Amino acid sequence: MPSDDVKPETLFTCTRCGDCCRGYGGTYVDAVDIAAIAAFIRTEPSVVVERYCRRSGGKHLLAQREDGYCVFWDESCTIHPVKPRMCRRWPFIESVVAEPQNWLIMAGLCPGMRTDIPLPRVRDCIVAVLTAEGQRGMP
Numbered sequence: 187m188p189s190d191d192v193k194p195e196t197l198f199t200c201t202r203c204g205d206c207c208r209g210y211g212g213t214y215v216d217a218v219d220i221a222a223i224a225a226f227i228r229t230e231p232s233v234v235v236e237r238y239c240r241r242s243g244g245k246h247l248l249a250q251r252e253d254g255y256c257v258f259w260d261e262s263c264t265i266h267p268v269k270p271r272m273c274r275r276w277p278f279i280e281s282v283v284a285e286p287q288n289w290l291i292m293a294g295l296c297p298g299m300r301t302d303i304p305l306p307r308v309r310d311c312i313v314a315v316l317t318a319e320g321q322r323g324m325p
């Protein structure tokens with residue numbers, strides 16, 4: 187369970203600014219993500235791959251439009267209920283556990299993240315989130 191002291195919702199509230207839905211890093215999607223997106227938009231996984239993904243290093247990435255935004259961005263995430271795991275987990279990711287300073291670097295890009303919480307407490311919270319996620323078997 188997340189820490190009693192600092193809860194995920196205390197550390198982060200998405201402002202839906204869209205800054206993380208734009209850029210060249212890309213959003214990786216696996217078969218589970220693709221199947222969920224396909225069901226949500228009522229099509230086949232193969233269509234999602236063909237129309238909305240591109241390949242990178244043998245993996246699928248969500249395609250980006252010419253303006254750099256994710257193909258599913260339209261003022262907000264149009265597939266929010268089924269957005270890929272990579273999008274859902276942000277900013278509770280392993281790299282902050284490995285190096286808590288990364289939280290501050292990430293916060294420089296994401297206005298939804300608080301920077302006034304001591305980093306050891308941020309780290310503890312993320313460890314708890316990831317542990318709970320692993321226990322639930324989140325893919």
Ligand code: SF4
Pocket residue numbers: 199200201202203204205206207276295296297298299
């Ligand atoms: S950059 Fe942060 S606050 Fe903005 S949409 Fe992405 S997660 Fe939400």
Ligand code: SF4
Pocket residue numbers: 206207208213248256257258259260262263264265266269270273
């Ligand atoms: S799937 Fe949604 S949350 Fe993820 S990058 Fe695309 S628009 Fe943003």
